[in-house]
Amino acid sequence: MDTCAQLVILTLAAGTPLVFAALGELVVEKAGVLNLGVEGMMLTGAVASFIVTADTHSPWLGVGAGALAGAALSLVFAVIALTLLANQVATGLALSLFGVGLSAFVGRGYISVVIEGIKPLSIPGLSDAAIVGRLLFGHNPMVYLSLALFVAVQWFLHRTRTGLVLRAVGESPASAHAIGHRVIALRYAAVLFGGACAGLGGAYMAVAYTPSWAEGMTAGRGWIALALLVFATWKPWRVLAGAYLFGGVTLAQFQAQAAGVAIPSQLLAMLPYVATIVVLAIISRDATTIRLNAPASLGRPFHPE
Amino acid sequence: MRIALEARREASRAAILLAPLLATLATLVAGFVVFEALGKDPVAAFHAFFIRPLATRYGVGELLLKASPLMLIATGLAVGYRANVWNIGAEGQLTLGAIAGGGLALAAGDAQVPSALLLPAMIVAGALCGMAWAAIPAWLRTRFNANEILTSLMLVYVANLFLSWLIHGPWRDPDGYNFPQSKLFTDAALLPNLVSGTRLNAGLLIALAVVAIEWLFIRRSVWGFEMRVAGLAPAAAAYAGISSKRNVWLGMLAGGACAGIAGVNEAAGPIGQLLPTMSPGYGFAAIIVAFVGRLHPVGIVFASLLMSLLYLGGESAQVNLALPSAVTGLFQGTLLFFLLAADVLVNYRLRAVRARPAAR
Numbered sequence: 047m048d049t050c051a052q053l054v055i056l057t058l059a060a061g062t063p064l065v066f067a068a069l070g071e072l073v074v075e076k077a078g079v080l081n082l083g084v085e086g087m088m089l090t091g092a093v094a095s096f097i098v099t100a101d102t103h104s105p106w107l108g109v110g111a112g113a114l115a116g117a118a119l120s121l122v123f124a125v126i127a128l129t130l131l132a133n134q135v136a137t138g139l140a141l142s143l144f145g146v147g148l149s150a151f152v153g154r155g156y157i158s159v160v161i162e163g164i165k166p167l168s169i170p171g172l173s174d175a176a177i178v179g180r181l182l183f184g185h186n187p188m189v190y191l192s193l194a195l196f197v198a199v200q201w202f203l204h205r206t207r208t209g210l211v212l213r214a215v216g217e218s219p220a221s222a223h224a225i226g227h228r229v230i231a232l233r234y235a236a237v238l239f240g241g242a243c244a245g246l247g248g249a250y251m252a253v254a255y256t257p258s259w260a261e262g263m264t265a266g267r268g269w270i271a272l273a274l275l276v277f278a279t280w281k282p283w284r285v286l287a288g289a290y291l292f293g294g295v296t297l298a299q300f301q302a303q304a305a306g307v308a309i310p311s312q313l314l315a316m317l318p319y320v321a322t323i324v325v326l327a328i329i330s331r332d333a334t335t336i337r338l339n340a341p342a343s344l345g346r347p348f349h350p351e
Numbered sequence: 352m353r354i355a356l357e358a359r360r361e362a363s364r365a366a367i368l369l370a371p372l373l374a375t376l377a378t379l380v381a382g383f384v385v386f387e388a389l390g391k392d393p394v395a396a397f398h399a400f401f402i403r404p405l406a407t408r409y410g411v412g413e414l415l416l417k418a419s420p421l422m423l424i425a426t427g428l429a430v431g432y433r434a435n436v437w438n439i440g441a442e443g444q445l446t447l448g449a450i451a452g453g454g455l456a457l458a459a460g461d462a463q464v465p466s467a468l469l470l471p472a473m474i475v476a477g478a479l480c481g482m483a484w485a486a487i488p489a490w491l492r493t494r495f496n497a498n499e500i501l502t503s504l505m506l507v508y509v510a511n512l513f514l515s516w517l518i519h520g521p522w523r524d525p526d527g528y529n530f531p532q533s534k535l536f537t538d539a540a541l542l543p544n545l546v547s548g549t550r551l552n553a554g555l556l557i558a559l560a561v562v563a564i565e566w567l568f569i570r571r572s573v574w575g576f577e578m579r580v581a582g583l584a585p586a587a588a589a590y591a592g593i594s595s596k597r598n599v600w601l602g603m604l605a606g607g608a609c610a611g612i613a614g615v616n617e618a619a620g621p622i623g624q625l626l627p628t629m630s631p632g633y634g635f636a637a638i639i640v641a642f643v644g645r646l647h648p649v650g651i652v653f654a655s656l657l658m659s660l661l662y663l664g665g666e667s668a669q670v671n672l673a674l675p676s677a678v679t680g681l682f683q684g685t686l687l688f689f690l691l692a693a694d695v696l697v698n699y700r701l702r703a704v705r706a707r708p709a710a711r
Contacts, residue, residue, distance in 0.1 A: 147680020
């Protein structure tokens with residue numbers, strides 16, 4: 047049973063970068079904006095958090111820096127795609143390419159640096175007590191942060207007035223604009239929030255999950271987060287479930303490797319990517335469901351006249 | 352007073368041509384600022400980045416050598432992009448092309464297969480495998496409605512892991528001191544050199560031929576015309592009965608074939624064997640080349656030269672300025688940002704508005 051608890055903890059740990067990034071992008075897409083730059087923002091958040099942690103020895107300061115860096119990069123996207131009305135697909139791609147280059151550039155001196163990262167909770171008498179104690183109190187603090195983010199996003203989108211307006215903007219910006227809502231301002235806010243969340247996802251990887259910095263260390267998780275939204279048909283709880291499903295797939299790959307399964311590690315490492323493709327195809331097959339659940343104005347520029 | 356955007360009645364042709372120049376200029380200015388901030392003398396840095404690489408015959412050869420895969424891949428991608436088919440997995444299709452072409456070269460080994468037979472076979476194999484890899488997202492899109500952006504990108508990781516496995520496993524050179532690399536290709540499997548004293552090879556001619564073919568396809572064929580229509584006015588295209596599935600297939604396969612050939616050219620050209628990484632991100636840089644070149648064959652040729660210069664400049668900056676070569680990726684991304692920003696002038700004109708209009 048103990049290994050069982052351990053597996054749950056590891057699965058959540060592996061899925062958490064996706065929880066952060068996908069929940070952020072969920073808010074962005076709900077506002078009708080498609081930002082394909084998640085991978086770039088995650089890497090930028092990762093490198094920023096790692097550098098700040100290495101220099102200040104405060105991982106939580108690093109996490110804050112990661113969120114800020116992700117948001118700062120997303121601001122570039124917002125200006126080009128929202129104010130200057132550029133093609134969102136192209137701008138998002140540019141953001142990813144730029145983020146990969148930027149993080150490699152600024153992180154060059156930190157590749158083999160060792161830091162004291164954020165450790166899993168260890169509350170005497172609770173975290174080590176029986177299975178329930180470990181399942182409740184044995185996670186990394188940032189895992190709890192991601193769960194808080196999930197509750198906040200779910201509550202914001204479906205229980206607040208601003209959340210309702212945000213969804214209206216995503217469905218029909220022209221109507222929302224006509225009744226006096228500030229479409230562009232709201233979209234800016236959503237994009238910045240998404241950037242901060244992606245930055246947090248990267249920061250989690252750099253200062254809590256691994257903790258280390260390597261070029262391109264998110265290894266496509268930003269793109270998997272985007273696929274996750276389709277898988278989740280843009281519903282927060284399904285985003286959470288999907289993220290942990292992929293966490294489980296990642297984990298299975300590591301476990302198989304550790305157990306010495308006679309499959310080369312490179313072929314095992316394909317697993318999360320192949321799983322993403324397969325799941326994406328299965329979910330997308332039902333075009334009607336996708337059309338009904340995707341924000342109607344997703345990816346279309348809006349110019350208030 | 353503030354600046355407002357006013358929609359143009361039709362896209363400005365002048366802005367379409369000016370935007371890339373404006374973006375290049377802005378990138379240079381940004382580079383100036385970055386070099387200054389890094390405490391490098393900007394003039395010396397610019398000299399190292401943009402002048403020194405071209406000072407020698409060898410350097411000019413390198414420029415054309417690196418421009419070849421970029422223009423080849425960008426040309427293929429542009430076919431799809433024109434019809435809003437977003438293949439961003441060219442890097443993986445390049446890898447598959449290298450595996451196919453390289454596999455053939457390794458299989459031929461010392462069997463004395465004449466070059467005139469082996470090289471064309473390698474190129475065809477590379478093109479076919481690149482197409483096969485691109486066919487997966489095309490099929491998933493047309494059959495399952497799956498987003499080709501995400502599937503093609505995921506397949507990049509799969510392709511690179513596959514190559515890595517081959518090089519670490521069955522295709523590793525037994526006499527290679529355990530380094531992850533294949534055997535060297537025999538001379539028959541190497542592209543002939545074009546200019547002595549440089550590494551420039553026949554890959555450039557292949558790339559230029561493909562650019563010419565693409566120009567004919569776009570300007571002179573019905574399918575090419577229909578793809579342009581589908582990109583400009585999807586609703587009109589659907590009403591006119593233009594098959595969107597065929598556009599997806601054509602767009603993806605064209606990109607896959609070109610990237611596959613580029614992979615063979617890299618393996619049979621400057622590299623001469625198979626390594627775990629066959630390209631310094633040509634498949635991604637080609638996306639930028641396609642946009643900066645305005646998806647136009649001639650524009651793509653020029654844009655590929657510019658992007659190639661950024662690669663060379665990054666290498667030169669590494670040697671001469673002790674800057675990391677990652678600065679190349681930074682410049683490439685910046686260039687695309689500025690281009691997309693400048694593109695606002697294609698469909699809108701800037702107008703100074705004195706005050707906010709009182710009523711809407």
